[in-house]
Amino acid sequence: MSAYTTRFGSLRNFQKGEIEIISDNPKNFAFSNVFDVASKSAPYEKVVVARNLQYVIEAIRAEGTSAWYAADHDEFVIVMDGAVEVELVKLDNPAEVALPGTNGAVMVRGEPAGKRMGRILLGRGHQALLPKGAAYRFRAEQPGCMIQQGIFGALSVEKWADICYR
Amino acid sequence: MNANTIITTAPSKLTGYCEFQLGNFSFSRDEYFVYVRWPAPATGTQTTHVMSADAFLRAMMRDVAWGFFYGQVNFDAVFGTTNLYGQVEVYAGAFNPAYASNKLALKETFDTPIVMATFKAILDDWTNKGFDPFAAPEETGTAWLGQKNGHNREAIDRARATCRRMPGLKGDAPLRTDDSGYPVNRAFRDVSQDEPVVMAEPGFENEVSAFNLFKFLSRSDVTWNPSITSVCKESLFCPTTEEYILPIKHGNDRVEWFLQLSDEITWDVESKETGMPRAKLTMRPGDVACMPADIRHQGFSHKRSMLLVWENANPELPKLYASGKLPINPIAF
Numbered sequence: 001m002s003a004y005t006t007r008f009g010s011l012r013n014f015q016k017g018e019i020e021i022i023s024d025n026p027k028n029f030a031f032s033n034v035f036d037v038a039s040k041s042a043p044y045e046k047v048v049v050a051r052n053l054q055y056v057i058e059a060i061r062a063e064g065t066s067a068w069y070a071a072d073h074d075e076f077v078i079v080m081d082g083a084v085e086v087e088l089v090k091l092d093n094p095a096e097v098a099l100p101g102t103n104g105a106v107m108v109r110g111e112p113a114g115k116r117m118g119r120i121l122l123g124r125g126h127q128a129l130l131p132k133g134a135a136y137r138f139r140a141e142q143p144g145c146m147i148q149q150g151i152f153g154a155l156s157v158e159k160w161a162d163i164c165y166r
Numbered sequence: 167m168n169a170n171t172i173i174t175t176a177p178s179k180l181t182g183y184c185e186f187q188l189g190n191f192s193f194s195r196d197e198y199f200v201y202v203r204w205p206a207p208a209t210g211t212q213t214t215h216v217m218s219a220d221a222f223l224r225a226m227m228r229d230v231a232w233g234f235f236y237g238q239v240n241f242d243a244v245f246g247t248t249n250l251y252g253q254v255e256v257y258a259g260a261f262n263p264a265y266a267s268n269k270l271a272l273k274e275t276f277d278t279p280i281v282m283a284t285f286k287a288i289l290d291d292w293t294n295k296g297f298d299p300f301a302a303p304e305e306t307g308t309a310w311l312g313q314k315n316g317h318n319r320e321a322i323d324r325a326r327a328t329c330r331r332m333p334g335l336k337g338d339a340p341l342r343t344d345d346s347g348y349p350v351n352r353a354f355r356d357v358s359q360d361e362p363v364v365m366a367e368p369g370f371e372n373e374v375s376a377f378n379l380f381k382f383l384s385r386s387d388v389t390w391n392p393s394i395t396s397v398c399k400e401s402l403f404c405p406t407t408e409e410y411i412l413p414i415k416h417g418n419d420r421v422e423w424f425l426q427l428s429d430e431i432t433w434d435v436e437s438k439e440t441g442m443p444r445a446k447l448t449m450r451p452g453d454v455a456c457m458p459a460d461i462r463h464q465g466f467s468h469k470r471s472m473l474l475v476w477e478n479a480n481p482e483l484p485k486l487y488a489s490g491k492l493p494i495n496p497i498a499f
Binding site for chain 1: 450
């Protein structure tokens with residue numbers, strides 16, 4: 001038996017932390033919880049939980065099959081809860097999907113034109129590369145939670161007042 | 167002054183440790199304590215600051231390993247460094263209102279190589295055999311104390327783990343395994359060691375890629391020492407494993423974000439300029455919080471935990487925040 005128990009969170013079992021204010025404003029810490037956010041989100045809604053200028057971390061509820069997405073830069077996804085399949089297609093003409101220099105993920109209209117790159121089955125704690133120039137989509141049979149590292153884009157959703165301590 | 171100009175003494179006949187000089191700062195240690203001394207600008211008289219040697223060595227180890235990091239590295243409420251990126255400002259009392267208002271504080275700026283060389287020499291001389299400044303106290307015990315007893319160069323010369331894109335990709339940082347010298351840490355034996363199932367079509371083996379980040383972190387042999395595990399332009403995911411106390415108080419020169427991956431950390435947040443307490447944050451799995459650009463913070467983790475530190479490595483940021491061109495709090499709502 002392990003002498004230690006490591007605690008992870010999940011959509012069904014999380015306990016948001018706390019802020020004790022001494023001389024400050026809780027809003028300054030933009031304190032949220034990715035499981036809390038994903039538990040209230042629409043499937044694959046990209047809710048920004050951390051933003052540093054143009055860069056973001058988005059909390060995403062994985063449920064069912066997503067649209068196809070692509071970006072003009074690398075992105076990364078980490079599964080925080082559940083099991084998620086990632087499908088990848090090498091785009092024949094990536095600049096037609098995401099114009100060079102475009103920040104953030106864009107939605108691919110219809111089926112992506114390109115060669116199949118493969119599939120990845122992710123569980124809790126697994127991280128995958130979503131490479132520049134590839135289209136990707138997610139599939140999750142049960143609701144799960146992911147975080148995505150990328151750049152603020154047209155699909156990024158900000159609702160700080162709803163998700164943060166005030 | 168070049169990096170070869172380390173000013174030091176012969177070993178003490180009483181303790182076996184050398185003393186060191188950097189500008190007007192002198193550094194010495196004995197069986198239990200480190201003494202930092204400097205002439206007070208107001209009077210020229212010697213001012214002395216004392217720290218427990220283990221706390222000093224843990225702090226200096228991070229300062230060296232992180233290349234003086236982003237902004238301030240406060241060893242405690244008195245002594246520390248500010249990274250000026252190419253130069254390092256070493257200070258005593260400069261961000262402590264009592265010292266500063268009584269003109270007892272000293273700040274001196276040096277080229278980075280001489281500070282790095284001096285700090286590495288101090289670490290080399292003062293770290294005894296069996297003491298690992300990166301390890302949790304339960305792991306490394308009390309080998310730090312007493313008279314000089316050998317070295318632990320294997321521990322203090324570790325390179326910070328970084329990647330160009332993501333560990334596991336061809337030509338990028340390796341993953342951690344038993345065979346590569348990274349067994350599962352005692353506090354993470356219950357963390358799943360499974361791997362994602364990767365089914366790459368021929369020719370796409372280096373783009374269809376995934377790894378178990380939690381497994382990777384469960385095998386970290388250091389505490390409070392972020393590695394880099396994904397790079398999106400200047401956006402760096404820098405996860406780390408934390409146990410006991412962050413040995414320094416990090417004073418931000420830019421906004422930084424934390425995402426708690428496992429277990430719990432409590433953060434003391436203070437004013438960067440004065441050290442006055444501002445808030446206490448308790449972060450649990452899934453919690454996300456920003457550290458504004460005008461604070462210093464120190465974490466406490468009672469059980470080894472996994473923390474995602476998220477940095478923006480844009481080199482222009484310190485000037486932009488210092489000039490007021492960027493808001494110190496990144497989110498307004």
